Amino acid sequence: xxxxxxxxxxxxxxxxxxxxxxxxxxxxxxxxxxxxxxxxxxxxxxxxxxxxxxxxxxxxxxxxxxxxxxxxxxxxxxxxxxxxxxxxxxxxxxxxxxxxxxxxxxxxxxxxxxxxxxxxxxxxxxxxxxxxxxxxxxxxxxxxxxxxxxxxxxxxxxxxxxxxxxxxxxxxxxxxxxxxxxxxxxxxxxxxxxxxxxxxxxxxxxxxxxxxxxxxxxxxxxxxxxxxxxxxxxxxxxxxxxxxxxxxxxxxxxxxxxxxxxxxxxxxxxxxxxxxxxxxxxxxxxxxxxxxxxxxxxxxxxxxxxxxxxxxxxxxxxxxxxxxxxxxxxxxxxxxxxxxxxxxxxxxxxxxxxxxxxxxxxxxxxxxxxxxxxxxxxxxxxxxxxxxxxxxxxxxxxxxxxxxxxxxxxxxxxxxxxxxxxxxxxxxxxxxxxxxxxxxxxxxxxxxxxxxxxxxxxxxxxxxxxxxxxxxxxxxxxxxxxxxxxxxxxxxxxxxxxxxxxxxxxxxxxxxxxxxxxxxxxxxxxxxxxxxxxxxxxxxxxxxxxxxxxxxxxxxxxxxxxxxxxxxxxxxxxxxxxxxxxxxxxxxxxxxxxxxxxxxxxxxxx
Numbered sequence: 001x002x003x004x005x006x007x008x009x010x011x012x013x014x015x016x017x018x019x020x021x022x023x024x025x026x027x028x029x030x031x032x033x034x035x036x037x038x039x040x041x042x043x044x045x046x047x048x049x050x051x052x053x054x055x056x057x058x059x060x061x062x063x064x065x066x067x068x069x070x071x072x073x074x075x076x077x078x079x080x081x082x083x084x085x086x087x088x089x090x091x092x093x094x095x096x097x098x099x100x101x102x103x104x105x106x107x108x109x110x111x112x113x114x115x116x117x118x119x120x121x122x123x124x125x126x127x128x129x130x131x132x133x134x135x136x137x138x139x140x141x142x143x144x145x146x147x148x149x150x151x152x153x154x155x156x157x158x159x160x161x162x163x164x165x166x167x168x169x170x171x172x173x174x175x176x177x178x179x180x181x182x183x184x185x186x187x188x189x190x191x192x193x194x195x196x197x198x199x200x201x202x203x204x205x206x207x208x209x210x211x212x213x214x215x216x217x218x219x220x221x222x223x224x225x226x227x228x229x230x231x232x233x234x235x236x237x238x239x240x241x242x243x244x245x246x247x248x249x250x251x252x253x254x255x256x257x258x259x260x261x262x263x264x265x266x267x268x269x270x271x272x273x274x275x276x277x278x279x280x281x282x283x284x285x286x287x288x289x290x291x292x293x294x295x296x297x298x299x300x301x302x303x304x305x306x307x308x309x310x311x312x313x314x315x316x317x318x319x320x321x322x323x324x325x326x327x328x329x330x331x332x333x334x335x336x337x338x339x340x341x342x343x344x345x346x347x348x349x350x351x352x353x354x355x356x357x358x359x360x361x362x363x364x365x366x367x368x369x370x371x372x373x374x375x376x377x378x379x380x381x382x383x384x385x386x387x388x389x390x391x392x393x394x395x396x397x398x399x400x401x402x403x404x405x406x407x408x409x410x411x412x413x414x415x416x417x418x419x420x421x422x423x424x425x426x427x428x429x430x431x432x433x434x435x436x437x438x439x440x441x442x443x444x445x446x447x448x449x450x451x452x453x454x455x456x457x458x459x460x461x462x463x464x465x466x467x468x469x470x471x472x473x474x475x476x477x478x479x480x481x482x483x484x485x486x487x488x489x490x491x492x493x494x495x496x497x498x499x500x501x502x503x504x505x506x507x508x509x510x511x512x513x514x515x516x517x518x519x520x521x522x523x524x525x526x527x528x529x530x531x532x533x534x535x536x537x538x539x540x541x542x543x544x545x546x547x548x549x550x551x552x553x554x555x556x557x558x559x560x561x562x563x564x565x566x567x568x569x570x571x572x573x574x575x576x577x578x579x580x581x582x583x584x585x586x587x588x589x590x591x592x593x594x595x596x597x598x599x600x601x602x603x604x605x606x
Contacts, residue, residue: 029452038103042112045095046454056084063158064459065404071169073176077138077183089123110585110596111454117589118462121295130291133284136191137198138184140543141205141394149177150213151388155226162231167242170226174249178257185264192272195283200273201516202543203265205394210262212390218250222390277542278510289510292546297464297553298589303511306549310503313552314526317497324493327486341490341528347424352386352417358425359384359415362432362482369480370438375576376583378445381410382436392418397533398431400440405449411441422530427491429482430474434495439473447586461587463547468554471499475559497527499555502548506541516542557590558582561597569605577605
């Protein structure tokens with residue numbers, strides 16, 4: 001099921017990881033003070049569920065540093081995989097019902113509620129019509145295996161290359177990756193018969209991605225990266241053997257697999273792909289979109305209500321943008337101010353190095369103030385890197401990949417240098433707040449470093465919380481001493497506007513028949529973002545419907561809970577304590593987070 005794997009990446013599950021001994025199972029979390037028999041049963045259920053999931057999804061274990069099943073990638077895109085995932089959800093819910101929630105400690109009641117909420121939503125995704133509408137579109141240009149796996153296996157990603165076994169395991173996984181691509185072709189063929197197909201623009205983007213991978217050749221391939229440099233302990237003979245094996249596999253297995261997919265997409269599937277871009281133009285699409293709204297926001301919202309909320313937020317943010325326009329002394333209209341922000345060369349970086357140095361300087365400024373707002377500071381280090389060239393065209397302006405709490409792999413904030421003039425410097429501060437500190441780096445690292453949590457809370461989550469927190473982190477600009485320049489503040493408003501426009505555009509595309517060009521125009525008319533970014537954003541919403549709604553819904557929820565807590569606690573309100581409450585139990589569904597904060601406020605903010 002494609003969106004099960006996509007969810008792994010979207011929620012940060014794949015990016016949050018402790019270092020775990022390769023051949024050793026992870027014990028259940030230790031008993032906490034006050035635990036009783038029901039708590040022990042709950043912890044065992046969580047542990048057993050996680051262990052079974054790791055066997056079915058070896059790649060998630062690798063991201064977490066657990067190499068017990070690292071010889072395999074997983075049997076994704078098979079009926080057996082889908083059946084196993086569905087049964088696991090059914091078994092988990094049945095086990096949960098046998099536990100008396102009332103007899104659990106407060107923290108385990110939260111865990112119970114999270115597990116129940118997430119598993120119920122996951123299980124609804126296996127309804128036959130929703131599953132068909134999803135599974136027959138197995139990859140896209142945003143979360144297809146071709147967007148994730150090459151970097152994973154490159155020697156620069158999450159897959160380890162420290163031992164001879166690591167190198168051998170990677171060869172096996174590479175072969176399975178090629179098999180997954182062939183299975184995807186089979187599912188695409190079935191989708192053509194059912195008239196459940198991707199939009200043409202998604203197909204064209206995928207063709208370009210496969211062309212890029214094919215054109216790398218053998219020794220220039222991202223897959224050849226691991227054998228360009230070896231760690232100590234691997235003999236010269238083994239190095240020579242591995243270089244030959246990797247080259248042979250790239251030439252005889254991986255490039256042919258990429259060519260088969262590329263040729264099928266270009267010569268067959270494209271002709272059957274749909275001209276429409278929204279799910280409403282596809283059989284089963286309306287019901288699928290309803291499900292995707294809930295699975296991404298964790299709330300049973302209606303598309304029209306989300307659309308209207310977005311329109312209200314856009315109007316509010318435009319008013320604040322007018323104030324920043326006035327602050328810099330610009331005399332023209334807001335649209336003309338947008339044009340200046342897009343086109344004036346003083347806002348455009350002169351080099352990729354300038355971007356890197358700028359982000360490093362922002363990081364130092366934020367670090368100097370962050371303890372005023374946060375008592376929980378992650379131990380996991382943070383690095384700043386450029387997006388790899390092979391996927392930069394379709395990547396966002398910034399992104400985050402989590403590290404390991406033992407420091408063996410740092411968290412990474414990626415900045416995009418594609419079409420360098422469009423990487424406006426006025427957006428740098430807000431982007432850093434969202435992706436790095438105190439955004440995703442704090443949110444993911446603090447959860448995974450809390451060994452008292454069950455694994456699904458340390459390493460799992462939901463998009464509304466994860467991306468809602470990232471956007472909420474942007475709202476702390478004043479408290480952290482950034483965006484003091486009106487242009488940088490305009491960048492903050494631009495990012496907030498982006499998330500508000502997503503509510504309008506995503507629902508517009510998938511529920512109201514908006515076109516690609518109509519959506520791009522709307523975004524350009526209401527923000528200073530460049531056309532390159534607006535185009536990538538719109539094509540992202542087309543490829544992965546509903547995900548973009550989670551940001552603003554999550555942020556509005558967290559901000560509302562904070563405002564309520566400040567009102568009810570008055571002088572007792574401490575932002576450090578509030579942020580600890582939001583972060584210390586991982587990515588909670590919005591209803592569970594609301595109940596947790598309500599209980600905290602009722603207890604006097606203690």
